[in-house]
Amino acid sequence: MITRALRLLLGLFITWQLIFLFLSNFLPFVPHGREEHDELIDDVNLHGRVTSVEPIQDGIETLARITDRWMEATGQLQGWSLFAPTFPPQAGFVAVKFDWTSGPKKVVQSPFEPNPLHYFRPPGTYGRRFNYESRFVILPAYWPEDRLKPCWWPWEMDWREAITRRVQMQWKSMRAYLRWQRDRYAKEHPPPPTEVILTVNLYLTPRPHQEPWKPEGPFMRPLARWRPEVEPPAGCLPVEACTDPAKGVFEWIPERGEW
Amino acid sequence: MNDSTTHHSPLATHQVGVDPWLPWPLSRWSWWTEPVRAERLAALRIGFAIVLLVDVILQYLPNYADFFGAVSLGSPEVFAGRGQGHWHWSLLRGIEDSRLFLPVLLVWAGSAVLLLIGWWPRPAAFVAWLLSVSILNLNYYLHNGGDRIRNIVLFYLMLTPCGAVWSLDSFFRRKKVNPESLVTHHSSLITPSFISPWALRLLFIQLALIYFLNGFYKLVGPHWRSGDVLQSVLGNIQWARWSFAELPLPYPLVQALTWLVLFWELLFPLLVAMRPFRALTLWIGVLLHIGLAVSLQLGLFSFYMLCLYLPLVPWEHLIDRKANDPSLSA
Numbered sequence: 064m065i066t067r068a069l070r071l072l073l074g075l076f077i078t079w080q081l082i083f084l085f086l087s088n089f090l091p092f093v094p095h096g097r098e099e100h101d102e103l104i105d106d107v108n109l110h111g112r113v114t115s116v117e118p119i120q121d122g123i124e125t126l127a128r129i130t131d132r133w134m135e136a137t138g139q140l141q142g143w144s145l146f147a148p149t150f151p152p153q154a155g156f157v158a159v160k161f162d163w164t165s166g167p168k169k170v171v172q173s174p175f176e177p178n179p180l181h182y183f184r185p186p187g188t189y190g191r192r193f194n195y196e197s198r199f200v201i202l203p204a205y206w207p208e209d210r211l212k213p214c215w216w217p218w219e220m221d222w223r224e225a226i227t228r229r230v231q232m233q234w235k236s237m238r239a240y241l242r243w244q245r246d247r248y249a250k251e252h253p254p255p256p257t258e259v260i261l262t263v264n265l266y267l268t269p270r271p272h273q274e275p276w277k278p279e280g281p282f283m284r285p286l287a288r289w290r291p292e293v294e295p296p297a298g299c300l301p302v303e304a305c306t307d308p309a310k311g312v313f314e315w316i317p318e319r320g321e322w
Numbered sequence: 323m324n325d326s327t328t329h330h331s332p333l334a335t336h337q338v339g340v341d342p343w344l345p346w347p348l349s350r351w352s353w354w355t356e357p358v359r360a361e362r363l364a365a366l367r368i369g370f371a372i373v374l375l376v377d378v379i380l381q382y383l384p385n386y387a388d389f390f391g392a393v394s395l396g397s398p399e400v401f402a403g404r405g406q407g408h409w410h411w412s413l414l415r416g417i418e419d420s421r422l423f424l425p426v427l428l429v430w431a432g433s434a435v436l437l438l439i440g441w442w443p444r445p446a447a448f449v450a451w452l453l454s455v456s457i458l459n460l461n462y463y464l465h466n467g468g469d470r471i472r473n474i475v476l477f478y479l480m481l482t483p484c485g486a487v488w489s490l491d492s493f494f495r496r497k498k499v500n501p502e503s504l505v506t507h508h509s510s511l512i513t514p515s516f517i518s519p520w521a522l523r524l525l526f527i528q529l530a531l532i533y534f535l536n537g538f539y540k541l542v543g544p545h546w547r548s549g550d551v552l553q554s555v556l557g558n559i560q561w562a563r564w565s566f567a568e569l570p571l572p573y574p575l576v577q578a579l580t581w582l583v584l585f586w587e588l589l590f591p592l593l594v595a596m597r598p599f600r601a602l603t604l605w606i607g608v609l610l611h612i613g614l615a616v617s618l619q620l621g622l623f624s625f626y627m628l629c630l631y632l633p634l635v636p637w638e639h640l641i642d643r644k645a646n647d648p649s650l651s652a
Contacts (some may be wrong), residue, residue, distance in 0.1 A: 138455035148543030154560035
């Protein structure tokens with residue numbers, strides 16, 4: 064009896080897994096749900112509605128919710144699109160600029176930033192940090208320096224809007240990264256800086272057939288500023304967004320954008 | 323997708339684990355119902371455990387205080403939102419003292435060792451899965467697609483008799499049943515162990531979906547269609563392991579590789595379903611992953627992906643050939 068029940072349970076589980084695999088990989092093409100405002104989650108779903116017929120849309124929403132919850136509960140995250148559909152025209156490396164109320168500024172570069180014409184990175188123990196820093200590079204890597212407007216990105220928005228949204232999403236990880244860098248630096252070089260700026264150094268990848276092969280750059284692109292001792296205005300995030308990279312203008316931005 | 327290499331002999335066989343009840347049409351499809359040799363799952367367990375062990379020891383342990391705990395890169399407030407309105411859980415959420423992550427990671431490494439040697443492999447896989455999901459959700463930005471595969475494989479390993487062969491468990495079991503069998507005639511090879519193929523089939527479908535979806539997204543990209551992307555990837559100093567200036571590849575070759583990747587991924591489910599193309603399709607996959615691991619900074623992604631190929635190797639042929647070869651047996 065127990066064996067039969069086990070066989071039945073296992074069979075049901077297998078059937079559900081099969082359905083789940085197809086739903087979780089193909090439902091993202093059917094518009095449903097809303098865009099998330101929290102840290103990047105690699106969401107590949109198309110958002111919005113596929114139909115104005117409520118019962119159909121409700122059914123899709125329910126199906127997506129069930130699939131998502133199972134995916135999250137079992138850790139079987141889906142969403143597979145390595146270097147696709149687009150690949151950024153630039154490479155980017157995080158750099159952190161420290162500033163004190165007096166004295167010279169200091170820039171700490173990412174250990175991953177190489178001499179573009181001469182480097183080799185053997186496998187090592189740094190892969191996880193590389194992944195983390197890459198999350199800050201995604202947006203600017205798509206925005207070449209000569210045109211601070213959308214490049215291959217399908218959204219129609221300007222840099223100011225894009226960076227504002229990005230900081231609204233990523234301000235917690237940005238602050239964590241800046242705080243971690245500040246603490247590391249201050250441990251060996253006290254006192255701690257009063258201002259920490261998250262910057263990305265960009266290198267434009269040469270186009271095919273471009274001679275000589277030499278990435279242009281680095282172009283320094285400030286993204287966000289954290290001033291630990293300054294209280295943000297009410298309703299604003301503790302991290303400021305760099306809305307004008309050319310002039311180095313940072314602005315307080317509201318906690319949640321009306322997207 | 324019947325595969326004669328996995329068919330079992332009616333002679334002395336031994337099936338391990340629960341044989342599931344399957345609904346129609348799965349119940350009529352031998353690909354789902356025909357038991358397969360347990361070595362296929364054992365190979366996945368062993369290969370995967372090695373990659374997991376390397377991952378924990380080399381990628382997490384040296385930097386755990388930077389990654390986890392208060393004021394670290396994974397400070398509890400950073401990814402707390404993953405749990406809100408979602409079921410992204412972590413047993414480790416809220417732990418602020420980074421020193422506590424050292425024993426956690428050691429337990430994780432320990433579970434990988436148990437998985438490797440096949441001693442209590444399913445509980446070991448369960449512990450490894452708990453920690454794998456917990457760690458991923460605790461500091462999501464440390465991870466990439468390879469870690470998703472890590473979670474998925476562990477999820478299946480904990481539900482399957484992955485220690486049926488090539489494990490300390492099976493060694494002790496045989497010793498208990500028949501102490502003589504350990505020293506005479508390779509008895510475990512004469513009475514081979516079989517398992518229900520469901521987990522391997524689901525993992526294979528997962529593999530096919532990964533490739534197909536990757537191929538589909540690539541097809542949407544104009545630079546993939548024009549064959550430019552691999553030039554951009556290999557020339558991108560953020561992702562490439564070496565400077566393209568020092569080791570350039572001819573553009574026609576890179577363009578051909580771009581199209582190969584695009585169409586191979588897109589057509590993978592179809593090609594692998596057709597027997598004449600199956601072996602070639604899988605070999606291309608292995609070579610592409612080796613190429614990715616060598617040329618790009620993708621962490622252990624390629625290695626976790628390659629683990630999914632291990633159950634596709636006809637291990638039973640190699641073993642049976644060895645057992646039947648008097649010179650090797652002697």
